[in-house]
Amino acid sequence: MSQAQERAFVDLAPRYLLDVPRHVAATSVHPDARIDPAAVYGREAPLVVEVGSGQGHAIVAAAASRPGDDFLAVEVFRAGLARTMLDADRVGAGNLRLVEANAPEVLETLLPEASVHEAWVFFPDPWHKSRHNKRRLVKPGFGAVVGRALRDDGMLRLATDWEDYAVRMREVLDAAPEFERAFAGEWAPRFDGRAMTAFERKGIAKGRSIRDLAYRRRSRV
Template sequence: MARSCGYTPSFPMTDTQTPAEQQTRLRTIKSFVMRAGRITEGQQRALEQGWPQFGLELEDGLQDFDAVFGRSAPRTFEIGFGMGHSTLEMAAAAPEQDFIGVEVHRPGVGALLMGVQQRGLSNVRVYSCDALDVLRQCVADASLDRVLLFFPDPWHKARHHKRRIVQPAFAELIRQKLKVGGVLHMATDWEPYAEHMLEVLSAAPGFRNLAADGRWVERPEERPVTKFERRGERLGHGVWDLKFQRID
């Protein structure tokens, strides 16, 4: 369950900012908040052994992902994959698709690379840096089929809501990187954040809500259920999934 995606801004975003001003502001904020965590020997070994084959560097700039993966295939970009459990399940279940995961926390990157190597997967590549920087610098416009944002930090307190990753400028960046027809899939276990996501994406130009009722979709089969989510369901906690499709 990822809890690493949240803004750390130096000043609040307002609805009166122009798109250019919002893009400038997007360059000053991060898609994550650093969390403490110890890396195990196994995770460190997986990093050392797996990074040369599966790791990608921000400094390499704009990527030709067809060349990276050695094929042209449906492409999913996941923001903040946590410990990588869902990423591994999705990649193993859909070998005909390619997955690009971004996570700043070394234990999670190591855990994902360990799983990739153990399962013999070839359709996963990993960045270990800010996902917003990767989107801006490494991903061509209109090149992604899906963007996934599962269980980002909800920033519960009202004074921290401006730190949430889902903001108007974020929606516009995702729209630029998705193909027409591509989908942004978000999930959260915090209903007020789900309402916030719904409000932001409903107001964002170029998107269509795929929910029949204009709110949430039923939990898609392609999104794996985590242990944390199962525990939350036993305690009566809900999970809200949202899917928005780029229409222009």
């Protein structure tokens, strides 16, 4: 990390970064670990979670433009977390918190069941080589993982610039009993709340189509 990013962990982490009890690895979450969102943010408000927030461009922009909502960025790469904290501090996004942890463990363990209003998965690692596809985040079983954390009628929003991954995401979530499509046709329209990032522009410049998907959490009853 750069010196500025190193300083972010010293100066800003106490304000933005959640202290998570670990289990077997540095980014693991202890099975008994839980957070109370109302206590974390000091209020009751809709909670939006971005899984794999990268450098935080999308979630910082959203937190700054939606002060009435709370936001949680989940990421394992420290440089990205540092960049997110620096940008959040610059725009005064006091409604944003970060967690350095494996996303499935955050969704399955750390967050209370049905506590999330929206979950975002924007441009996850495509693991595009066929022998690496099994490492993808969105695969069979992901619906149950994210569905646990989402409230009834909560939204799951996804985007990718890899066509085969987009198709696979759609197949996985169409088959997940926890979800129903929240779009008509082949793909969802671009989510207005997703800020255009350098990563997305790079994909467009390479001639890739950006694919959005949107799913609604079915009622548990």
